[in-house]
Amino acid sequence: MRDLLTLTFGFGLVFTPCPIQGAMLELGIVGDGTANWPTVTQDEWMRRLGTLPLMYQPGDRWQYHVGSDVLGVLVSRAAGQPFSAFLAERLFGPLGMVDTGFHVPADKLHRLPTSYAHDPTTGELTVWDKARGGKYSRPPAFEAGGDGLVYTVDDYHAFLRMLLNNGVHHGRRVLSRASVALMCMDHLTPAQKVEKDQFGDHFGRHGGYGFGVAVRTRRRDLASPGQFGWDGGLGTTAYADPAEGLVGIMLTQTAMDSADRPRLHQDFWTVAYQTLGA
Structure with missing residues (x-):
């Protein structure tokens, strides 16, 4: 469980061409960069994943994404219900997250805005996913833990505020204080961070990683050590800073596939922290 929660279970996305990357794409373990994923059920996805070897021994290295998908399957099987139903019962309902789910009702x-990405050959901005008839307009074949939730600023704010309040939302305990503390602390050793830190501003700038969130372990800009959150693949950024009592959320619909997106995030956070001294 700890290896899955910290994305160190020995398997994950590979960002350089190699045989196992090709096998992952061919089997549909990960997406091909388009909105056409997932295409199989969670049980079939797990069966296909089980045909591939681990890349590392569990606990050796942090590797992006796939561990979260496995966690979603594990939760569903342990709870005896769809992953979406479990999340709605335990999290979305208690937090009042009325607009969060794996698809958007008609x-x-x-x-829901159209999503965009840059053509890798021309650099031109192109449609990645249309709202109507697109990826999020219908229930997915596989409710993946690492890909697919749709939400609003209000919903995400309720979630992050609950974590800032040590698991309490409007006087009601949603998570234990100990669970929040474990979730939002760095669990990685320097050796485990080698692969993560190779990707600089995408994965390495925070310093650490907890249970599903990046954790800032050093002051590199205006954010306080202990800040936690994540930057989404479609250009979103959302973090909570316990030292400042601050939650910041910016939602865009353009993929994190150019230098413009990290610069926009940096500008957003600079302005947010500058207002604290105003």
Whole structure:
């Protein structure tokens, strides 16, 4: 469980061409960069994953993403219900996250923006996923723990505020204080961080990683050590800073596939922290 929660279970996304990357794409273990994923059920996905060897011994290295997908399957099987139902019962309902789920109902699709990405050959901004008829307009074949939730600023804010309040939301305990403390502390050794830190501002700038969130272990800019959160693949950034009592959320719909997105994030956080001294 700890290896899955910290993404150190021995398998994950590979960002350089290699045979196992090709096998992952061919089997549909990960997406191909388009919105056409996932395409199989969670049981079939697990069966296919089980045909591939581990890349490292469990606990050796942090590797992005796939551990979270496995966690979603594990939770579903342990709870005896769909992953979405478990999240709605234990998290979304108690937090009032009424607009969070693995797809957007038809009567709310007008609130979902089209998503964009850059063509890897030309650099031109192109449509990645249309709102109507797209990835999030229908329930997915596989409710993946690492990919697929749709939400609003209000919903994400409720979640991060609950964590800042040590697991309490509007006077009701949602998570134990100990669980929040474990979730939001760095669990990685220097050796485990080698692969993570190779990707600089994408994965390495925080310093640490907890249970599903990046954890800042050093002051490199205006954010305080202990800040936790994540930057999403479609250009979002959302963090909580316990030292400042601050939650910051910026939602965009353009993929994190150019230098512009990290610069926009940096500008957003600089302005947010500058307002604290105003």
